[in-house]
Amino acid sequence: MSALKNRYTSQGFVIVPDLVSPSDLPLLRAACEDVVERTRRGHWALRRTVGKQFPPYDADNDDSWGVQMLMHPELGHPIFAQWYTSDALTDVVKELLGCEEGDLQMELFNLLINPVSRDFALRWHRDDVKGDASFEEEKAALALWNHGVQWNTALYEDACLYVVPGSHSVPRTPEHRMHSTTMDAPVNPFDMPGAATVILKPGDTVFYNNNILHLGTYSSKAKRATLHASMGDVRGGSVRARNVLQHELSWMKENIFRDGLTDKGKAMLDRLIETQKKNEGITIGYSLDN
Numbered sequence: 001m002s003a004l005k006n007r008y009t010s011q012g013f014v015i016v017p018d019l020v021s022p023s024d025l026p027l028l029r030a031a032c033e034d035v036v037e038r039t040r041r042g043h044w045a046l047r048r049t050v051g052k053q054f055p056p057y058d059a060d061n062d063d064s065w066g067v068q069m070l071m072h073p074e075l076g077h078p079i080f081a082q083w084y085t086s087d088a089l090t091d092v093v094k095e096l097l098g099c100e101e102g103d104l105q106m107e108l109f110n111l112l113i114n115p116v117s118r119d120f121a122l123r124w125h126r127d128d129v130k131g132d133a134s135f136e137e138e139k140a141a142l143a144l145w146n147h148g149v150q151w152n153t154a155l156y157e158d159a160c161l162y163v164v165p166g167s168h169s170v171p172r173t174p175e176h177r178m179h180s181t182t183m184d185a186p187v188n189p190f191d192m193p194g195a196a197t198v199i200l201k202p203g204d205t206v207f208y209n210n211n212i213l214h215l216g217t218y219s220s221k222a223k224r225a226t227l228h229a230s231m232g233d234v235r236g237g238s239v240r241a242r243n244v245l246q247h248e249l250s251w252m253k254e255n256i257f258r259d260g261l262t263d264k265g266k267a268m269l270d271r272l273i274e275t276q277k278k279n280e281g282i283t284i285g286y287s288l289d290n
């Protein structure tokens with residue numbers, strides 16, 4: 001096993017620098033400026049609103065902490081799909097998932113941004129195991145081989161994400177549980193035993209198992225534009241399907257999206273559409289804890 005994969009497997013996360021090339025950094029920043037401005041002006045409805053951790057988000061709230069579906073053709077920025085399907089990125093994903101290019105499944109690609117009206121924070125959570133899961137339920141859910149990886153790529157300095165290293169593979173202790181069953185964000189994230197801040201420099205990427213105990217804290221004063229995405233190994237079947245298909249993805253089946261992708265990107269998309277066909281029972285809103 002490579003040192004990178006070893007660290008990812010034992011800690012549940014790993015930081016990799018330089019997956020954004022120096023020429024792409026200003027292009028990705030400029031594309032993000034545009035989509036953030038559109039979202040803040042109320043011209044992009046697919047967004048995460050301040051005050052709500054999970055969907056359904058509150059359409060009446062005009063402050064946002066996330067912009068959803070960066071590859072959507074209506075946003076008009078092909079750089080996002082180009083970067084998502086770049087070799088620099090997929091080489092690391094293949095290594096962490098232990099799979100080949102022919103197994104890669106296109107999934108979600110969003111943007112995390114700073115709110116402007118007030119600070120906001122999420123509560124401690126795992127993305128795919130509910131906070132009120134019993135010890136046995138949690139043990140069973142964490143034991144499933146994870147066929148997907150999630151990552152945050154910072155375009156500006158980012159110290160928003162907190163994790164409990166190693167917590168992706170073990171059920172919570174009673175103390176961990178006490179800090180992750182409340183619906184409220186903690187007063188101090190370091191009250192959680194073992195909590196650590198993930199500090200990213202511009203261009204750094206943290207890859208993580210989204211079942212690691214984690215949270216985000218968002219200052220309205222510190223600029224944030226952090227690419228937030230996931231990719232799967234198609235062999236993950238319904239486990240990956242549950243993570244991804246709860247979101248509205250019909251736009252990904254339109255020719256206008258497909259035609260803008262490279263051959264590699266089209267093959268990754270086809271694997272997602274195939275997964276969708278095999279898992280038709282999984283519909284939008286299937287699990288809201290993500």
Ligand SMILES: O=C(O)CCC(=O)C(=O)O
Pocket residue numbers: 112122127152160161214215216217290
């Ligand atoms: O802001 C972050 O980096 C984490 C976001 C998160 O945990 C989530 O969207 O579930």
Ligand SMILES: [Fe+2]
Pocket residue numbers: 125126127214
């Ligand atoms: Fe999360």
